[in-house]
Amino acid sequence: MRSVDEHLAEILATVRTLAPLELELERSLGTTLAEDVMTPVELPPFDNSAMDGYAVRSEDVRRAAPGSPVTLPVVDDVAAGDGALYAVGPGHAVRIMTGAPMPAGADAVVPVEWTDGGKTAVAITRSAPAGHAIRRAGEDVPKGEVVLRAGMPIGAAQLGILAGVGRRRALVRPRPRVVVLSTGAELVEPGSMLGAGQIWDSNSFTLTAAVREAGAEGFRAGVVPDDAAVFLDQLDAQLVRADAVITSGGVSMGAYEPVKEALGPLGTVRFQRVAMQPGMPQGFGVVGDDEVPIFALPGNPVSSFVSFILFVRPALRKMQGLPPEIATVRATTATALRSPPGKRSYLRATLSRGPDGASVVSPVRGQGSHQLAALAAADALVVVPEDVTDLPEGAAVEVIPL
Ligand SMILES: Nc1nc2c(c(=O)[nH]1)N[C@H]1C(S)=C(S)[C@@H](COP(=O)(O)OP(=O)(O)OC[C@H]3O[C@@H](n4cnc5c(N)ncnc54)[C@H](O)[C@@H]3O)O[C@H]1N2
Numbered sequence: 001m002r003s004v005d006e007h008l009a010e011i012l013a014t015v016r017t018l019a020p021l022e023l024e025l026e027r028s029l030g031t032t033l034a035e036d037v038m039t040p041v042e043l044p045p046f047d048n049s050a051m052d053g054y055a056v057r058s059e060d061v062r063r064a065a066p067g068s069p070v071t072l073p074v075v076d077d078v079a080a081g082d083g084a085l086y087a088v089g090p091g092h093a094v095r096i097m098t099g100a101p102m103p104a105g106a107d108a109v110v111p112v113e114w115t116d117g118g119k120t121a122v123a124i125t126r127s128a129p130a131g132h133a134i135r136r137a138g139e140d141v142p143k144g145e146v147v148l149r150a151g152m153p154i155g156a157a158q159l160g161i162l163a164g165v166g167r168r169r170a171l172v173r174p175r176p177r178v179v180v181l182s183t184g185a186e187l188v189e190p191g192s193m194l195g196a197g198q199i200w201d202s203n204s205f206t207l208t209a210a211v212r213e214a215g216a217e218g219f220r221a222g223v224v225p226d227d228a229a230v231f232l233d234q235l236d237a238q239l240v241r242a243d244a245v246i247t248s249g250g251v252s253m254g255a256y257e258p259v260k261e262a263l264g265p266l267g268t269v270r271f272q273r274v275a276m277q278p279g280m281p282q283g284f285g286v287v288g289d290d291e292v293p294i295f296a297l298p299g300n301p302v303s304s305f306v307s308f309i310l311f312v313r314p315a316l317r318k319m320q321g322l323p324p325e326i327a328t329v330r331a332t333t334a335t336a337l338r339s340p341p342g343k344r345s346y347l348r349a350t351l352s353r354g355p356d357g358a359s360v361v362s363p364v365r366g367q368g369s370h371q372l373a374a375l376a377a378a379d380a381l382v383v384v385p386e387d388v389t390d391l392p393e394g395a396a397v398e399v400i401p402l
């Protein structure tokens, strides 16, 4: 049996980071930036007011105080977006709004709250030092500075700064397109009636959702019966839109294992036993002229999900140009744990804080590979190493938050 680490290493050595392409900003959310982005102008591009109020020469309001206001004539009104402006001469004020350009001559903004709000003349009851409530040109970013580096995942704030420096498009690593196929003669679509021996297909929903949670595009291609030829036809039809394929079921030792039967003879997909629990039977390789990576995951619902977290998600991250590491935290066990010898096990658990603030992890009831309800109640996987079979309460463990 090969180790979890060997299997992951082979996967990461096989999958390639997707080629960058130019995308409109509206389509780049969730992609990874593939270029350094500079601002072509300084930001803000001009000195502007940080407050609604009056642009003045600070010298003119130096003596303003609640008991003895300074009154100045208001010679102009500037709103955000205004272009041609009057200069503020000595003894004058200009009414100004937040974001409006500072008129020449003025060196301070008096907030409207410190005045009587006058439109033709304004009585000012507090002094404002030079520079007060002015946002200087280039204060956010100087001209030519890099605002985002290649490799940065694009979220809402990153999209914002791309637009803020005037970009309409960006060079990005796209979201991988991942097709999910379930196999199994017993599977029927949720929403339809169950016949004898049938169950509702849940894996294709779980895995497609997990793909989307991992930042890729998931396409649920539905259920394929236990027939290798039909499976190959379906796979062929889906390959045109796939950067990766995930299948579930049909990889173990049974008499009807369509995925293994169909892919085994191609010679580009290997089926192996990985020393882990759950998720021991695993297939991985490439298919089609474009050598699309395919993950043939075991059919048991918990096994396919755990396999996704351990193998598929890091691969999708590599394809997106992101570090493939699996994030883990340290916690102590709330109860004693058992684990099979020679296998790394991933126990479904809930993570919480103990009285001292440290993380505590409690396994959920129902650790069978078919026990999907227990998985749904968990928010973490406790990693128990291959050489450990018993852990006492209070032992320090590595945990993968879900
Ligand atoms: N003789 C042996 N039998 C099994 C072994 C073994 O080593 N020797 N390994 C066991 C382990 S471990 C696993 S995991 C499973 C993997 O089996 P397959 O990948 O071939 O999956 P299936 O047989 O198709 O299904 C297993 C189980 O999961 C249910 N299933 C399948 N697909 C779905 C789906 N889309 N939604 C919900 N549930 C699904 C299926 O009905 C079966 O109950 O093999 C063990 N056997």
Ligand code: MOO
Pocket (backbone or CB within 6 Å): 276, 277, 278, 279, 280, 281, 298, 300, 302, 303, 304, 369
């Ligand atoms: O490895 Mo299977 O995934 O134990 O149930």
